[in-house]
Amino acid sequence: MYLEYFGLAERPFSIAPDPHYLYMSARHKEAMAHLTYGLSQGGCFIVLTGEVGTGKTTLCRNLLGDLPDDVEVALILNANINEQELLQSVCDELKISYQESDSQKQLLDKINAHLLTGFAENRQTVLIIDEAQLLSRDVLEQIRLLTNLETTKSKLLQIILIGQPELNDLLTRNDLRQLAQRVTARYHLGALESSEIEDYVNFRLSVAGCRKPLFTKQALNQLHRSTEGIPRRINVLADHALLSAYSKTDVVVDAKSVKTATKEVFIKTAAPSKTLSPNIKWGAALATIVVANGLLWWWFAGSPSSEPIETPSAIAEAPLALVNNLETESPSDDSADSDSTANDSGSSPVIDESLTPSANAVTTIIRSDDIAPGSVVIAEEPLDESELFAQPATPILQSPERVFSYNARSELGQALDASADLTGRIAAFRALGAAWDVDLPSQLIQPACDVLQENGVECLSVTSWAQLQRYNRPSILVLDQNNSLHRVIVFKLDQDSAQVLVGQNVLDVSVDELKSRWTNNGITFWRPSTAGNRFLQKGDDARQLPAVRESISRALLSLNLSGLDDLTSSRFDLPLAQAAFSLQNRYSLVADSKIGNETYLLLNEILLPDDTPVLRQRVR
Numbered sequence: 335m336y337l338e339y340f341g342l343a344e345r346p347f348s349i350a351p352d353p354h355y356l357y358m359s360a361r362h363k364e365a366m367a368h369l370t371y372g373l374s375q376g377g378c379f380i381v382l383t384g385e386v387g388t389g390k391t392t393l394c395r396n397l398l399g400d401l402p403d404d405v406e407v408a409l410i411l412n413a414n415i416n417e418q419e420l421l422q423s424v425c426d427e428l429k430i431s432y433q434e435s436d437s438q439k440q441l442l443d444k445i446n447a448h449l450l451t452g453f454a455e456n457r458q459t460v461l462i463i464d465e466a467q468l469l470s471r472d473v474l475e476q477i478r479l480l481t482n483l484e485t486t487k488s489k490l491l492q493i494i495l496i497g498q499p500e501l502n503d504l505l506t507r508n509d510l511r512q513l514a515q516r517v518t519a520r521y522h523l524g525a526l527e528s529s530e531i532e533d534y535v536n537f538r539l540s541v542a543g544c545r546k547p548l549f550t551k552q553a554l555n556q557l558h559r560s561t562e563g564i565p566r567r568i569n570v571l572a573d574h575a576l577l578s579a580y581s582k583t584d585v586v587v588d589a590k591s592v593k594t595a596t597k598e599v600f601i602k603t604a605a606p607s608k609t610l611s612p613n614i615k616w617g618a619a620l621a622t623i624v625v626a627n628g629l630l631w632w633w634f635a636g637s638p639s640s641e642p643i644e645t646p647s648a649i650a651e652a653p654l655a656l657v658n659n660l661e662t663e664s665p666s667d668d669s670a671d672s673d674s675t676a677n678d679s680g681s682s683p684v685i686d687e688s689l690t691p692s693a694n695a696v697t698t699i700i701r702s703d704d705i706a707p708g709s710v711v712i713a714e715e716p717l718d719e720s721e722l723f724a725q726p727a728t729p730i731l732q733s734p735e736r737v738f739s740y741n742a743r744s745e746l747g748q749a750l751d752a753s754a755d756l757t758g759r760i761a762a763f764r765a766l767g768a769a770w771d772v773d774l775p776s777q778l779i780q781p782a783c784d785v786l787q788e789n790g791v792e793c794l795s796v797t798s799w800a801q802l803q804r805y806n807r808p809s810i811l812v813l814d815q816n817n818s819l820h821r822v823i824v825f826k827l828d829q830d831s832a833q834v835l836v837g838q839n840v841l842d843v844s845v846d847e848l849k850s851r852w853t854n855n856g857i858t859f860w861r862p863s864t865a866g867n868r869f870l871q872k873g874d875d876a877r878q879l880p881a882v883r884e885s886i887s888r889a890l891l892s893l894n895l896s897g898l899d900d901l902t903s904s905r906f907d908l909p910l911a912q913a914a915f916s917l918q919n920r921y922s923l924v925a926d927s928k929i930g931n932e933t934y935l936l937l938n939e940i941l942l943p944d945d946t947p948v949l950r951q952r953v954r
Contacts, residue, residue, distance in 0.1 A: 336580035343543030347569040353396040368521040384523030387566025413468040417476040449490035466497035478513040525563030552589040740850045750815040753837030762821035796856035809858040813851040827949040871928040874906040
């Protein structure tokens with residue numbers, strides 16, 4: 335319904351286990367490494383566990399796609415079976431002929447004969463069982479017996495058990511200790527961290543054909559809070575949030591759309607009502623009578639002091655603590671700045687939103703005796719804008735998620751104060767655009783990134799220091815100075831120091847101070863080459879792949895590494911995936927064998943050094 339509206343080729347948040355949509359978080363990479371290692375070592379059992387919806391099945395499908403042709407796989411998705419059905423299922427998957435009347439021994443003999451034939455032909459056989467927490471004790475024992483099929487030097491069958499955390503509890507049973515002792519690799523797959531939610535969502539959008547982020551920063555934060563980082567829950571909620579935004583004809587998905595979708599998708603279970611027992615009721619009544627009598631006695635007897643007792647206002651009135659991370663803009667930027675910001679939000683929402691103030695306020699009522707001096711109490715849920723403006727004016731406090739700690743009177747701080755009229759959004763875009771030979775007008779009518787795109791330059795959001803280093807491009811960073819935001823350009827970066835452009839002044843700044851002031855909002859530019867900028871991975875068929883293959887091969891040869899033999903194929907095959915991995919691993923990129931922004935930027939660095947501004951020269 336919303337695909338054409340948002341420029342999508344297919345639904346980006348389908349819950350089908352499509353390996354093309356597998357986002358390799360740090361935990362997914364570790365899990366894949368454990369699975370690959372276990373298979374390469376010829377071990378008996380590999381156990382992969384994780385909460386419902388963390389991507390275990392998708393990871394398994396991705397593993398299947400990466401296995402070489404000489405590996406034979408039996409995949410069992412329904413684990414609610416008995417011993418006979420288990421052996422029959424293995425025969426079905428391995429295409430072993432059998433009779434329905436065959437006994438378990440006959441089935442086991444046929445499986446053994448098939449495995450021996452495969453071993454003689456240098457074939458490896460793997461049995462994968464999903465939802466393994468449903469396996470009964472007898473079936474698990476039968477699986478253990480399958481591992482007894484072996485030669486004098488190696489096991490004939492390797493087994494991967496995939497299941498929920500209950501699987502680990504099952505394997506700790508004393509009567510299954512023989513099976514547990516044969517586990518050679520195990521990994522528990524956790525949920526996504528809040529810092530990974532943006533990459534996860536934008537990754538799936540890019541695979542679906544979307545060229546620009548669609549979720550605001552606030553929407554991504556709300557998405558993580560509502561789903562606790564579980565990928566399947568993220569997919570379901572993000573899909574409905576897109577539908578909600580479409581129904582309102584919004585060009586981006588904001589936090590309100592996510593909240594609306596949360597109410598529609600996730601049903602909150604009502605807390606069970608607690609009924610007091612008769613004994614508790616009588617006890618409460620008795621306590622009330624005793625307290626009442628005591629108060630009456632005190633009233634008639636008089637208080638110990640004849641002076642009236644004054645209740646301090648700090649105790650008599652519960653204060654209202656309002657904490658928000660409303661980032662105020664410096665008002666000194668051009669008048670056209672606010673207009674172009676509004677225009678940019680419709681075309682490049684997340685990128686431009688990350689460079690504009692956010693307005694999230696939270697409120698909580700607390701007792702004064704619960705507050706330590708100087709402490710800040712935070713409620714988890716942000717207010718909607720309507721709630722925010724309904725509140726009385728209160729001082730703006732810094733969000734605890736980003737506590738700035740720096741010397742406001744440092745050289746950089748004084749330069750920011752002195753150059754406030756030159757550190758606005760348009761001024762920064764124009765200065766960085768000049769490094770790419772793009773002359774942006776002082777009065778922007780179109781979104782800045784659209785003007786850059788017309789000149790062959792793309793915008794990329796930068797949200798972490800590690801990402802800034804991997805992109806390795808001069809970037810606009812949003813810095814804090816006394817709760818005012820300033821945009822500077824970092825154009826040179828060493829291990830401990832950086833050179834930044836503040837207005838028209840060049841300063842040497844320590845990396846520690848730069849990081850302490852940075853709001854984790856930034857943007858960088860790059861110019862795609864003939865290889866393009868489309869996200870590609872193993873199995874894809876694309877017309878620009880010959881250009882990609884040629885670029886990667888040239889880059890590898892320049893590093894004295896082996897290039898690709900086939901430069902004309904439009905198919906993303908295993909040799910190309912291995913070549914991409916070699917290049918990524920050499921330069922400490924995210925080595926996932928997939929070709930995205932980081933790999934394209936690195937290729938430009940290697941192949942077009944004279945036309946590519948960089949923060950630092952990478953060590954080859």
